[in-house]
Amino acid sequence: MSALARILVDRAHPVTGSDPRDNATVRQLKELGVGVYPEQNATTIQAITASGLKPIVVVSSAIPETNEELVQARVAGLTIWHRSDLLAALIAEQPSIAVAGSHGKTTTSTLITTLLVKADEDPTAVIGGIVPCLKSNGHAGRGRLLVAEADESDGSLVKFEAHLGVLTNLELDHTDHYSDLNDLITTLQRFADGCGRVLANRDCPILREHFQPDSWWSVTSHEGVDFAALPLRLDGDRCLARFYEAGQAVGDFTLPMPGLHNLSNATAALSACRMEGIPFQQLIPGLDALQPPGRRFDLRGTWEGRHIVDDYAHHPSEVKATLSMAQLMVSSGRSPLPSPPQRLLAVFQPHRYSRTQEFLEAFAGALQNCDALLLAPIYGAGEKPLAGVCSRTLAERIRQLKPELNVTVAENLDHLTELVRTHSRREDLVLAMGAGDVNGLWTRLAA
Numbered sequence: 001m002s003a004l005a006r007i008l009v010d011r012a013h014p015v016t017g018s019d020p021r022d023n024a025t026v027r028q029l030k031e032l033g034v035g036v037y038p039e040q041n042a043t044t045i046q047a048i049t050a051s052g053l054k055p056i057v058v059v060s061s062a063i064p065e066t067n068e069e070l071v072q073a074r075v076a077g078l079t080i081w082h083r084s085d086l087l088a089a090l091i092a093e094q095p096s097i098a099v100a101g102s103h104g105k106t107t108t109s110t111l112i113t114t115l116l117v118k119a120d121e122d123p124t125a126v127i128g129g130i131v132p133c134l135k136s137n138g139h140a141g142r143g144r145l146l147v148a149e150a151d152e153s154d155g156s157l158v159k160f161e162a163h164l165g166v167l168t169n170l171e172l173d174h175t176d177h178y179s180d181l182n183d184l185i186t187t188l189q190r191f192a193d194g195c196g197r198v199l200a201n202r203d204c205p206i207l208r209e210h211f212q213p214d215s216w217w218s219v220t221s222h223e224g225v226d227f228a229a230l231p232l233r234l235d236g237d238r239c240l241a242r243f244y245e246a247g248q249a250v251g252d253f254t255l256p257m258p259g260l261h262n263l264s265n266a267t268a269a270l271s272a273c274r275m276e277g278i279p280f281q282q283l284i285p286g287l288d289a290l291q292p293p294g295r296r297f298d299l300r301g302t303w304e305g306r307h308i309v310d311d312y313a314h315h316p317s318e319v320k321a322t323l324s325m326a327q328l329m330v331s332s333g334r335s336p337l338p339s340p341p342q343r344l345l346a347v348f349q350p351h352r353y354s355r356t357q358e359f360l361e362a363f364a365g366a367l368q369n370c371d372a373l374l375l376a377p378i379y380g381a382g383e384k385p386l387a388g389v390c391s392r393t394l395a396e397r398i399r400q401l402k403p404e405l406n407v408t409v410a411e412n413l414d415h416l417t418e419l420v421r422t423h424s425r426r427e428d429l430v431l432a433m434g435a436g437d438v439n440g441l442w443t444r445l446a447a
Helices: 002-010 024-032 042-049 068-075 083-093 105-118 181-193 205-210 260-275 280-287 316-332 353-358 360-366 391-401 413-423 438-446
Strands: 016-018 035-037 057-059 080-082 096-100 124-131 136-139 146-149 164-167 197-201 215-218 227-234 239-245 248-255 298-303 306-311 343-348 372-375 406-409 428-433
Touching (some): 002 024, 002 083, 002 124, 002 136, 024 035, 083 096, 083 124, 105 260, 105 280, 164 181, 248 280, 343 438, 353 360, 372 413
Parallel strands (some): 016 035
Antiparallel strands (some): 124 136
16 A cells, blocks of 8 residues: 555655554655545545545555445545555556566565666566665656566455566465465466466466466476576575576576575566566676565564564465575575574464464474474454464474474563563574564564
């Protein structure tokens, strides 16, 4: 929502909104000229319409029908758009690259944006995280292309008709919206059908079985795919890879990000840029500048010799990939951290009761790859609790699978902070994972 507001303001549209929080994002929007009301109630709409204005009201899926502002907007007869309607309108205005899939959307769209910026293409960007080279999640560029993250969580991405659709991978998630995997596949197929061209990850078995894109990419083989980047060396702080097009080696590059999943994201970004006609040699300068977006293995600081890292991982596959990357830093002695970590203390906050219930066994398997584990209470994200679904249930299953792993459950976030203080050691990598408010761990430790 804040990214959309930034772009509209830059394009000379008057924008107002409401947010009870006074955080950095809200302050930045105010500096740009966005009018921000501190409360969400009927008087906000009344104040805006008092002078005869009839604004379009844009809401996200997080806004319930009972929201006072939304109710008053309907009473006033105002046009109501879902967030996706506004993004769809922006995507339709210019050639657009829309990145969809279960994992890696934010990172891949960030990497595409970075490559285009460094290639002097100045794209417009609407991303779900902070793009380091822009220091923002939204940018109204003057170039030909728009890059957007296409969120599948509520199915609204079927409205997007992008010039190029990118599919990173696919597996069941968002079980609060999708009845089963087939439901999710059907939705992504509708998105793909609406795109002019489609680029997809051939290493994903579900995409391989159910989609027929215009181009494939891979990080496991250069045979039978249009683009590939095969790893020559994987370290805890980088990947050295060779890039292929139509089976032919084009050149080697060093990705300043560890992990095979990040190499796949970068390969998707390179491939998308090549499909849009950007010469490979023009993309090389941008490769050294590639960084993950905010909350993707984000070093928040060092507290008493412990490196505190924040990560958005909240699905079993994301957790597994993130822990694997972190363990590579411990084992290889190489990392982007101020000093090589000697041990991995994982901190995980389950996100949504429905997701925890659906993937309990998968979470239990994914969370074993660490030296010690702390679990925060489930972040409900507006959901009501489900009987028997809690972090203690998850902890018990992990202990059954790996009895030697030290697993501790926190009562609340304050208790979690104390557990980090007492369970961590100097030169530990303390990795806090989750899509909720566990990202405040660094602030609580440093207080």
